[in-house]
Amino acid sequence: MKIRLLTIMLGMVLLFSCHPPKPETKTLAVKHNYIILLDLSDRLIIQDNQPSRDTEIIQNIYKMFKEKVKNEFYIKSRDEIKVVIAPQKGDNLRTELFEDKLYFNMENIPHHLKRKNEPLRTEQFNAYLDTLYQKARFSETPTDYNGADIWKYVYEDLKTDYITDTLTKNFLFILTDGYPIVGKNKQKLEPVLNRFPGLHVVLVEAAPREKDMEWDSIMNMWSEWFKEIGVEDYTLIKRKAISKEIEEIKDIISAS
Numbered sequence: 001m002k003i004r005l006l007t008i009m010l011g012m013v014l015l016f017s018c019h020p021p022k023p024e025t026k027t028l029a030v031k032h033n034y035i036i037l038l039d040l041s042d043r044l045i046i047q048d049n050q051p052s053r054d055t056e057i058i059q060n061i062y063k064m065f066k067e068k069v070k071n072e073f074y075i076k077s078r079d080e081i082k083v084v085i086a087p088q089k090g091d092n093l094r095t096e097l098f099e100d101k102l103y104f105n106m107e108n109i110p111h112h113l114k115r116k117n118e119p120l121r122t123e124q125f126n127a128y129l130d131t132l133y134q135k136a137r138f139s140e141t142p143t144d145y146n147g148a149d150i151w152k153y154v155y156e157d158l159k160t161d162y163i164t165d166t167l168t169k170n171f172l173f174i175l176t177d178g179y180p181i182v183g184k185n186k187q188k189l190e191p192v193l194n195r196f197p198g199l200h201v202v203l204v205e206a207a208p209r210e211k212d213m214e215w216d217s218i219m220n221m222w223s224e225w226f227k228e229i230g231v232e233d234y235t236l237i238k239r240k241a242i243s244k245e246i247e248e249i250k251d252i253i254s255a256s
Contacts, residue, residue, distance in 0.1 A: 031078040031168040032256070034065055035161050037153060038085050039176035040093070040136040042145035047177060047207055051133040053242055054175050057204060058083065060246045061173060062125055064253050066118065069106055074114040077106040082161060083129070086148035086176075093135055101128040150180040151189055154229070159194045169256050170199045173249070177207040177239070178218055180225060189221075192229045200233040201226065202252060207239040 036058055044050050062081060069077040083102035085095050104121060106114060139145065162170050181189055203222060208214035219236055226234050235252055237245050 028167055029072045029076045029078055031080070031163065031165065032065070032068055032253075033079070033161075033163045033168050033170045034061060034081040034173070035158075035171065036061060036081070036083045036173045037150065037175070038083065039148040039150065039174070040085060040091065040133075041088060041148040042142040043177040043205075043207070044133070044137045044145075045140055046142060047205075047239070050205075051137060053205065055129055055133055056242055057175065057246060057249070058129060059126060061249065062122070064250060065104075066122070068253075069114070069118075074106075074118075075111050077114065080105045080107075080163070083132075084153065084157070084161060085132075086150050087152045088148045089146040091136065091146070092138070093132070098128060098132045101125075102132070148176065150174060150176060151192075151225075154180075155190070155192050158196065162196050162199060170196065171253070171256075172199060172201045174201065174203045175205050176203065177205060178214075179221065189225055189228075195230040197230065198233075199231055200252065200256070201231055201235070202249060203234070203236045204245060204249070205239045206236060 038054070044054075047053075065079060065081045068079055072079075081104055082099065084099055085093065102125060104125070109117070158172070162172075206215075206218060208218050215238070222234070222236060226232075235248070237248055239245075
């Protein structure tokens, strides 16, 4: 009996030594990186209800971010969302404070707090977003505002917010009414040396003048610029019923 038992045990040792059990492989979830770039220039007072429209759009993008996190069971999620502000002279905003408070990286949040603190994160996000727009609307006179320089952000800061990991899908949502550059000569954009492969840019709330075909001019400028900096995926959304804009954004994210 003992000999038989030893034979069986020896056979099992030989079996596992020849075919060791395969270790479990953990596959990383695809990371979504949502960058929301704000133009907080005089568009806030020129366009009707612009602050409330902006915040509704941003809050809906945040909801889509939360849904993605939930679908990854919170623990697996590596997603990021950040609100950044296009450079603008004289705005007197505490830009760093707001950008810090309107940024969440699920990889940096302890596992046991990812689900538990979700309501707190949402409350904080909405509160700071409302405060930001209250501070940004500091005057009712358009000439008190300088233009927001979207080109400058792309030239200087996008390389920091963009994630090069091949398992990351990067989205840049730009809330603006018009051109990517400020100043009189809007037809000249200096080259951007960095490239952003796979970046999907979504321009939201474009509001050109209808009378002089400004829509075509704006769209051509954006399209040519995106081509120059290697952005192949972009969507230009004209200002319309906000529910339709949000639905377009949702379709873009869902298709990724």
